[in-house]
Amino acid sequence: MASICIIPARGGSKRIPRKNVKDFLGKPIIAYTIEAAIGSGLFAEVMVSTDDVEIAEIAKKYGAKVPFVRSTENSNDYATTFDVIEEVLQEYQKTGSAFEFTCCIYACAPFVTSNKLIEAFQIMKQNQYDSVFPVMPYSFPIQRALKQQNNKLSFFNPEYSLTRSQDLEKSYHDAGQFYWMENKVIIENKQILTDNSGCVVISELEGQDIDNEMDWKLAELKYELLQSTK
Numbered sequence: 001m002a003s004i005c006i007i008p009a010r011g012g013s014k015r016i017p018r019k020n021v022k023d024f025l026g027k028p029i030i031a032y033t034i035e036a037a038i039g040s041g042l043f044a045e046v047m048v049s050t051d052d053v054e055i056a057e058i059a060k061k062y063g064a065k066v067p068f069v070r071s072t073e074n075s076n077d078y079a080t081t082f083d084v085i086e087e088v089l090q091e092y093q094k095t096g097s098a099f100e101f102t103c104c105i106y107a108c109a110p111f112v113t114s115n116k117l118i119e120a121f122q123i124m125k126q127n128q129y130d131s132v133f134p135v136m137p138y139s140f141p142i143q144r145a146l147k148q149q150n151n152k153l154s155f156f157n158p159e160y161s162l163t164r165s166q167d168l169e170k171s172y173h174d175a176g177q178f179y180w181m182e183n184k185v186i187i188e189n190k191q192i193l194t195d196n197s198g199c200v201v202i203s204e205l206e207g208q209d210i211d212n213e214m215d216w217k218l219a220e221l222k223y224e225l226l227q228s229t230k
Contacts, residue, residue: 001100002044003121004092005037007064008084009107010075011052015211020050020107021058025220030055032110034062037103039114042121044099045092048107049084051075067091081179082192089183102186105178108210110223111202112177120200124180129198130189131181135172136207142171172199175207 009030013019021028030048037046048059049070056066068091074083085104092099103121105112116134124132143160146153155161160168179192186192205226208219 001098003042003101003103004088004099005043005046006085006088006102006104007033007037007046007048007059007107008081008104009048009050009052009055009059010070010079011050011055012075012077014077016213016216018054019210020052021055022216024110024216025223028058028062029110030059030107031062033105033107033112034059034064036112036114036117037105038063040117041114042117043103045097047088049074049088082186082190085181086187086190089187099183101180102183103178103180106176109177110219111206111208111226116200116202117178117180120178120180123198123200124182127198128196129182130185130194130196131179131192132198132200133179133192134175134177134202134207135199136175136202136204138171138173139204141165141168143168172201175202176209177202177207 007030009020016022020030024032034046037043045065046063047065047067048056050056050059050066051070059066070084071087073079074087081104085102089102103117120132123129143157145156147156181192185194205222208215208222210216210219
């Protein structure tokens with residue numbers, strides 16, 4: 001069966017107004033996601049789930065489809081990525097379209113490439129994972145994280161206070177870029193991360209959370225640096 005790419009892009013971004021269509025080095029940031037998805041050749045459908053007319057028009061300009069408007073319920077601040085995915089798949093089922101695999105790619109993920117999407121899909125298929133997504137290593141061991149209480153510092157895990165950094169287990173965090181998933185299992189479990197999930201490890205240069213204007217500038221700098229090394 002076929003695969004679908006779902007790109008969530010609601011209009012109500014708060015911290016960076018109009019974030020999903022804001023200019024990123026010469027074109028709307030969502031364009032990078034759409035172009036990577038289409039360029040991978042993996043999808044029978046590349047669609048944008050949005051409640052916003054401008055986002056819909058820009059998405060279609062760059063080659064994505066917007067077959068329906070996202071519901072009000074799933075356009076608020078509390079709707080999860082899973083909620084959006086589930087709604088999209090249900091809407092397609094109403095038209096008789098079914099997909100075996102879904103890749104949900106965030107609109108503000110300019111570091112996602114066609115090759116990375118292909119690599120992650122192959123990892124999922126070869127290992128029969130329920131889902132696969134990019135992760136980044138923490139720059140400092142989380143076992144030695146500190147907390148502040150009553151203006152005093154202490155370790156979350158004091159047993160590791162004298163352990164050498166190189167002797168601590170490596171830890172990772174979700175890069176917040178995309179999620180490949182096998183639809184049947186994910187929908188049944190109602191969660192993307194299961195006890196049978198895999199990952200693609202990316203470097204700190206290949207990802208950036210974009211939550212404020214400083215993050216945006218850092219993302220542009222990283223992107224330009226990556227392009228200059230190719």
